Amino acid sequence: xxxxxxxxxxxxxxxxxxxxxxxxxxxxxxxxxxxxxxxxxxxxxxxxxxxxxxxxxxxxxxxxxxxxxxxxxxxxxxxxxxxxxxxxxxxxxxxxxxxxxxxxxxxxxxxxxxxxxxxxxxxxxxxxxxxxxxxxxxxxxxxxxxxxxxxxxxxxxxxxxxxxxxxxxxxxxxxxxxxxxxxxxxxxxxxxxxxxxxxxxxxxxxxxxxxxxxxxxxxxxxxxxxxxxxxxxxxxxxxxxxxxxxxxxxxxxxxxxxxxxxxxxxxxxxxxxxxxxxxxxxxxxxxxxxxxxxxxxxxxxxxxxxxxxxxxxxxxxxxxxxxxxxxxxxxxxxxxxxxxxxxxxxxxxxxxxxxxxxxxxxxxxxxxxxxxxxxxxxxxxxxxxxxxxxxxxxxxxxxxxxxxxxxxxxxxxx
Amino acid sequence: xxxxxxxxxxxxxxxxxxxxxxxxxxxxxxxxxxxxxxxxxxxxxxxxxxxxxxxxxxxxxxxxxxxxxxxxxxxxxxxxxxxxxxxxxxxxx
Numbered sequence: 180x181x182x183x184x185x186x187x188x189x190x191x192x193x194x195x196x197x198x199x200x201x202x203x204x205x206x207x208x209x210x211x212x213x214x215x216x217x218x219x220x221x222x223x224x225x226x227x228x229x230x231x232x233x234x235x236x237x238x239x240x241x242x243x244x245x246x247x248x249x250x251x252x253x254x255x256x257x258x259x260x261x262x263x264x265x266x267x268x269x270x271x272x273x274x275x276x277x278x279x280x281x282x283x284x285x286x287x288x289x290x291x292x293x294x295x296x297x298x299x300x301x302x303x304x305x306x307x308x309x310x311x312x313x314x315x316x317x318x319x320x321x322x323x324x325x326x327x328x329x330x331x332x333x334x335x336x337x338x339x340x341x342x343x344x345x346x347x348x349x350x351x352x353x354x355x356x357x358x359x360x361x362x363x364x365x366x367x368x369x370x371x372x373x374x375x376x377x378x379x380x381x382x383x384x385x386x387x388x389x390x391x392x393x394x395x396x397x398x399x400x401x402x403x404x405x406x407x408x409x410x411x412x413x414x415x416x417x418x419x420x421x422x423x424x425x426x427x428x429x430x431x432x433x434x435x436x437x438x439x440x441x442x443x444x445x446x447x448x449x450x451x452x453x454x455x456x457x458x459x460x461x462x463x464x465x466x467x468x469x470x471x472x473x474x475x476x477x478x479x480x481x482x483x484x485x486x487x488x489x490x491x492x493x494x495x496x497x498x499x500x501x502x503x504x505x506x507x508x509x510x511x512x513x514x515x516x517x518x519x520x521x522x523x524x525x526x527x528x529x530x531x532x533x534x535x536x537x538x539x540x541x542x543x544x545x546x547x548x549x550x551x552x553x554x555x556x557x558x559x560x561x562x563x564x565x566x567x568x569x570x571x572x573x574x575x576x577x578x579x580x581x582x583x584x585x586x587x588x589x590x591x592x593x
Numbered sequence: 594x595x596x597x598x599x600x601x602x603x604x605x606x607x608x609x610x611x612x613x614x615x616x617x618x619x620x621x622x623x624x625x626x627x628x629x630x631x632x633x634x635x636x637x638x639x640x641x642x643x644x645x646x647x648x649x650x651x652x653x654x655x656x657x658x659x660x661x662x663x664x665x666x667x668x669x670x671x672x673x674x675x676x677x678x679x680x681x682x683x684x685x686x
Contacts (some may be wrong), residue, residue, distance in 0.1 A: 243609030244625035247633070310632040 182357040185437040186426040187587070189267025189419030190529050191259040191367070195231035195412050195516045199262065203516070203526075204533040207541040208562040212396035212515045214410050221375055225382055227390045229398055230373050231412030231517030248311050249324065250289030251413070255522075256321035256369035257328060259415035263365060264329065267419040267431060271329050278361050280333035281325045282352040284344025284368035286521035287377065288318030294376045321369050321415075333361050339521065342481075344368055345416065346524025346575035346583035350440035352420050362425045367417030368522035381411060386485055391545075399518075400545040401482035401511035402489050402553040409483045412517025416525035418532075435532045438570070439468025439586030450578050452488055457495035460582035461572065465499075468586040470570060472500045475507060475586070477540050477571040479527045480557075482511020483518055492574065493553045508566075510558045514544040524575035528585050531571040535589045538566045596661050596668070603637050617658040628652040631660065638664055643675040 190200040195213025197203030206213075213231040222228030237246055237254035246254070260281075264271075271279065292315040296308050314320060319337040326335040334355065338347045345368020352366035372378070381387050388408040391398045399410040418437075426433055441463030445456035465472065481492055489511075497504045512530055519526050534540055539562055546559040568589065575583045594602075601615045610624055621631065635650050646667060654660050668674045 238609075242625060243607075244630060247608075247630065307636050310629040314629075 183359060184423035185353045185356045186421045186423045186431070186433045187418050187435045187437055187532055188421045188426050188431040188433055189263035189265070189269060190434060190532065191262030191266060191417040192414070192526065192529060193233050193235050193255050193259045194414030194416060194519065194526055195233055198234065200529050200533055204530065204537065204541070207512055207515055207530065208539055210515070210542050210544050210561065212544060213412065214396045214399055214515070214517055216395050217373065221373060222378065225378055227382065227387050227398070229388070229390050229395050229410055230378070231410055232373055233414045248315055250292045250315045250320065251371035252285060252289055252369045253321045253324050255371060255413070255415035256283060256367070256417070257324050259367060259369065260325045260365050260417040261328070263367070263417040263419045267421070269363070269419060271331065274363060276330050277332050279331040279363040280352070280355065280361050280365070281322045281331055281335045282338065282348040282364060282366045283322035283325070284338045284340070284346070284348035284521045284524060285318055285321060285370055286339060286341050286344055287370060287372055289316035289320060290372055290377050291374045292316040294374050325365060331365070340581035340583070341577035341579050342518070342520055343524055343575035343577035343581045343583040344521035346528065346573065346585055347442065347581065349418065349420070349437065349525055349528055350442060350583055350585055353437045353440055356420055356422050362422045364420045365417055366420055367415065367525040369415035370520040370522040371413045372411050372520055373413050378411065387411070388484060397545045399484050399514050401480070401484040401514050401543055402493070402550060402557050403484070403546050404548045404550045406484040406486065406489065406550070408485050409513065410517040412519045414519050414526065415522050416529050418525065418529060433590040435535050435590050436588040437585065438588040439464040439470065441465070441467060441584040443582045445580035445582065447580070449580070452491045452576055454491055454495045454498060456580065456582050457492060457574070457576055458498040460584045461495065461499045461574070464572065464584035464586050468570070468588065470586065472503055474570050475500070475572050476566070476568040477531065477534055478507055478509040479531045479571065479573040480509050480511045481574040481576045482513055482543065484511070484513065488576065489550065490552045492576070493555055496555060504555055507556065508540045508558045508563060509555050510541055510543045512541055514546070524573065524583060524585070527575070528573045528587065531573045531587050534571055535568050535587060538568060539564050540566055540568070596664050597657070599641060600657065600661060600664065603634065603641070607637065615657060617656065617661065619657050620655055621657070621660070638667070642668060642671070644671040644673065
């Protein structure tokens with residue numbers, strides 16, 4: 180069976196460093212960091228009171244009665260999805276909406292609502308938990324709201340595979356288009372984890388970066404000898420995926436092609452990554468895109484800056500690409516936008532699309548002293564311009580062991 | 594201060610509704626308020642009148658005047674209710 184091709188025709192971003200794909204990419208290329216000291220009210224008592232927040236106020240986008248039904252994670256998702264639709268110049272009134280759907284990845288869903296509810300019950304000892312708590316906190320709320328907003332009555336699904344959630348959402352959406360179930364999909368992810376209890380829980384896992392005493396914004400240091408962990412970030416990123424001929428017929432401008440998706444599962448330990456699982460996901464993505472390792476010109480790494488991930492990911496890339504691994508520019512943009520958990524895969528996929536469009540590779544920042552075990556070309560410190568990039572890979576690995584790898588191909592490669 | 598005025602105050606202040614839209618005839622649906630909003634609204638009514646509502650709030654109230662009538666019924670059953678306007682509307686949302 181011949182699979183249909185998947186065009187990326189719209190991009191939407193609400194994230195640290197930018198409220199559009201363009202703004203985000205410009206800041207990444209400039210090496211700016213969105214990591215900062217969090218407000219004392221949010222971070223009191225944290226050993227490392229840092230995070231990467233989005234400049235986003237929901238009240239600017241939603242009327243007050245509606246806002247009461249929306250956790251921040253849904254607000255972020257709905258605005259980013261709306262942006263992607265606008266960017267695609269897509270008019271759903273002209274579409275068969277039964278062949279349009281929404282796939283969303285989120286790790287923690289409405290975490291703020293959950294926390295507020297517990298605060299009401301246990302801290303205030305009040306029984307007045309909000310009547311909206313269930314529908315606001317539920318993990319599938321962002322996807323459902325996007326569907327309701329735009330009247331899309333095809334498949335609406337939510338994927339929750341921790342840090343690979345939205346890469347899975349994009350990959351699965353692409354599969355649905357490829358096999359002919361749907362023609363247009365909104366796919367992406369959202370996460371709003373900058374909540375006291377969530378920050379505390381991540382801190383308790385000893386996975387968060389230690390704050391750089393001189394420059395908090397330089398605390399996330401992927402692939403560095405001095406790396407100490409990840410920095411939590413919030414935001415949402417969405418793409419409009421569309422069957423190739425459908426996009427051409429309506430005269431859409433195609434940003435890129437989502438050409439490959441590989442999915443494997445580590446089944447060894449709930450948090451420890453495996454070289455084999457990551458490598459096989461990359462190979463599966465290459466196979467589905469019908470590409471050889473020699474065809475990949477850029478990798479947006481998972482690159483969390485945890486001790487575990489960066490070494491394993493480096494070894495996995497070497498296993499897949501052999502000697503060529505040393506020639507491919509690899510960057511972890513998490514050094515700047517932080518780790519958006521369930522939204523990370525979609526955000527980094529969009530960054531990979533922007534790389535192809537602009538011929539620019541953003542840097543890995545704060546990598547002054549590389550880990551000897553991490554010896555690839557991580558584009559340390561400065562972006563590279565004027566690159567000819569045919570295909571880019573975006574890696575997303577996760578607690579729970581779901582490894583998802585996406586490949587994006589330049590639109591004019593034919 | 595009438596029950597209607599009190600209700601309008603709450604909706605203007607905590608739900609950011611335009612005062613002129615909150616008329617007795619206005620339906621809750623046009624104001625963007627569903628049955629769960631009304632349940633939540635009752636927390637504020639409890640605060641405002643210093644009463645504790647027992648029993649279930651009906652979920653079939655359609656207009657602002659329906660809500661006013663329901664609140665008036667509550668107040669009649671709660672002689673301890675603080676005089677309308679005697680307390681500040683809770684700013685807590």
